[in-house]
Amino acid sequence: MNRELRQFRRLERVCLEQAALSTMDLARHGLLKVADDCRIAAEAIEAQSPRGALAGAVQALKLAFSTTRTPQRH
Template identity: 80%
Template sequence: MNKELREFRRLERVCLEQAALSTMDLARSGLLKVADDCRMAAEAIEAQAPRRSFASAVQALKLALTATRASNRH
């Protein structure tokens, strides 16, 4: 996931740089749209990261509580 995030950010940056250099309106517009799509994809990846870490933390807590209950029974 981190690799995908870096790649989308890199593509966004390249598209923005190329758009700034472009002399044709159609090319500039297309590059800006692609840069925007890359930005949205990167933001979507970033938004998923906290949920995954939170879900992992909840799962670890459940396992810890289950282990504690099991050890208390013996």
């Protein structure tokens, strides 16, 4: 298991743990979104060959941010 994969999985776990402890809905929602993005990035790393793992993670994060984020309306 490579370093980037371990870091994304650890960050995912931390975000999930903090979301479970959060008393504010907005904070909990944000933490769950970050955890989901980390999961997507980790899965992309796992799917890539070791040579292109970091590029795959970056691409997965770009995709996750472009498809799951909606513009805020004021």
